[in-house]
Amino acid sequence: MVRGLERYEAINHGEAIAKFQIAKRIPAEKAEKFEEKLEIHDKLKKELKSKLNEDFSFLKEKPAEYSFLHLKRDILYEMLRNCNFCERRCEVNRYEKKGFCKCGVFSHFSSEFLHMGEEPELIPSHTIFFNRCTFACVFCQNYDIVYSDDLLADAKDLAYIVDKRYRQGSRNLNLVGGNPDQHAHTIVEILLNVNSNVPIVWNSNMYHSVELANVIEDIVDVWLGDFKYGNNKCALRYSKVPRYLEVVQRNFLRAKENGELLIRHLVMPSHLECCTEKIVDWVAENLGRDVRFNLMFQYYPTFKAYEYPEIARRLSVEEMKQAYAIASKKLTNLV
């Protein structure tokens, strides 16, 4: 049993129910106005919380004709008219225009497969790599995915594939990219058509808005969140992201209250003091020393990283040792 991921593992063992499957079985009232939808939504959040420990037999109940999950989908499609899915808050109407992430109303993905290279507790992980991102990291290791639109994401087709991958042994549905946030509406639409009791892993940069968190936290079982930077200056320089620290710290705290956490930190060359150390200190103090934490050493310079001499190299062995010493001194549940 992995500490901090007990509910996730219980879902894997057929002893607990993935949140979205619970949301599908909570009937919702239909409403015309956006504000009314939000009011109903906020009442149903409490009901979902009270059902998190329902007996597994709850899954035998038929999904509601119009459920909490349908309501979430409808709210997200309305939010697209003035997009505030992430803290860029472009406020564009995505039915007509594109914001920073260059996503309209349709979502695209690059590939999906059973990923065997994730953390041991996740594999085999059914990973869907969505296109586009809300960040613009100069060292992006997935830039081929991020700056193109590959395959149109058809909700019914992808749901069929999610169920098929579950039968093939997937332990979770791992939504990534790029980043999943800008595709939240499509993801909920997919889940409306998924039958498997598969836990949902939101593999994200943790830069989503409070408004998006309010909707998706009831369907996310595990927040697989990147903690990239320990200060705003590095975030702005390498990912072109304003107010990084306040946003991700707020989101990690909220995620801890509303799901289980697995944090990833990609150690970067020359960034041990300003980033790794600061992140580890904050995490230990605010999320707990025993939070599941993956210290990653696979940084390599790619994309535009060569324009930034301090990150235009791999980590040295000494940096890896130092990073491990920093993390293991404060954190007790390293991957």
Ligand code: SF4
């Ligand atoms: S998801 Fe974020 S980056 Fe994309 S349009 Fe919406 S607010 Fe802008």
